[in-house]
Amino acid sequence: MSLFGDFAGLTRPRGDGIQLASDLSLAIKADFLDRPGLERQVLDLAGHGDNRPLFVAAFGLDRFDRIRAVAGYEAVAGIVGRLAERLRQAEPDWRIARISDDVLAAAFQAVDAGEAERRTEAARLGLQGEQSVGAARIDVRLAAGLSAAGPPAALLREADLALDEARAHRATLRVFDARSHTAAVGSLSLMPELRAAIEQDQLFVVHQPKWDLRTGRICGVETLVRWTHPRHGPVEPDVFVRVAEETGDIRALTRWVLDKALDEQAVLAAEGFQLPFSVNLSGRLVGDETFIDWILERKAARPGDLRLEITETAVIDQPERAFANVARLAAAGSPCSIDDYGSGLSSLAYLKRIWADELKLDKCLIDEVGRSARDAVITRSIVDLAHGLGMKVVAEGVEDAQTAALVAGLGCDIGQGYFFARPMPLAQLVEAMRADSGPPARQVTQRWPEPMDVAAVRSAP
């Protein structure tokens, strides 16, 4: 009997990727069409379906690594299984497969690209929501990629690439576009050139101001790396940072960014502006004592107000080492911020143990604050908790005045996002600091409406 009720029957002619197994994880695998299985189904549909064009949609679980690290592989498999079952109920004609640990894909026919996109988005929205894993509740979020109506053999790959694009841009849905496909393939093949780029100064940094919501002034910056390839143009940081993590180039890259941040901080100081600079510290490096030693040496040689941003996943991988390293950094005057909080499974237990003095609420949580009373209540509780633990709270990805007002009303201390300022080169930051020494440009009480009534939100449905 299938773990997922009649899920076994949803797929196919049996034989594609079936393994008979008694243990849980293998049983989960056994009930899915796999990637080659779906490819065969696509060709079958192309040969035997009606005349409507054929599409493939891919749905990827957000923050998969984090959920897996905390809840375990089998829990993720369970989640993906339930999603597949729901998808089958919503779209009985779709041929559905699990094409990797965290991605479902479905082949279907639609009248045109518009209908395919509408149905993919409806399916994505229908699959999102809370799921229980043991005693915990996980807020499942998905990104989706949709193929164009191209040759059948290319559809699954196109959907997969479009999903990668959606994830890289933190978008909810992307439709395959041949031009960005060329760019994506290009950036992957560029990876061997990253080390040369580091050595030859092809990289540069930009700084995104953080705004104190009470004083309305810039209170720090996040330094972000950029790479403009001489022939191929800008390469997405999400893409090359991720690949640098895989190839081991992340150490050299982070060293370069950190040195550059300290250099530019010194230039800003020479202009008369002292400001904390935050640099992202990749998960792989948080548990790496030698790397932390290097940061501490650098900091001792070049004093400056340097902060580090780490995600919770970084700590989950090697908790004891990471806690110790974060405490060492804090003791040496480089405190950490917890980055992307609320974007997946956020663990209160870790929050208590990390020596961080700042919590950055992820854009996905912030985006929902204005739309959902539940998210507003969750955000308010996280803010209270963080304050209780002595942390300041940063609202990330604030894009408009209404959201800025909401997060200020919910008690966030600092705002970051396109509404306040986009990431900018040093020269522009110097100008922004000059302008900021006049009357406050973004003072909450002067510009924004009344803080939101949290009591009313609490009583809302």
Ligand code: C2E
């Ligand atoms: P992150 O640490 O979450 O950085 C914030 C990202 O959100 C930046 O994207 C920033 O440009 C973008 N952002 C800021 N405000 C808004 C907004 O209002 N709306 C939207 N849609 N986006 C906003 P960016 O620069 O593309 O960086 C993406 C990710 O790449 C970063 O996410 C970080 O994880 C990684 N990254 C960037 N630079 C470095 C680095 O030097 N080292 C490491 N390890 N990772 C880096």
Ligand code: CA
């Ligand atoms: Ca960050």
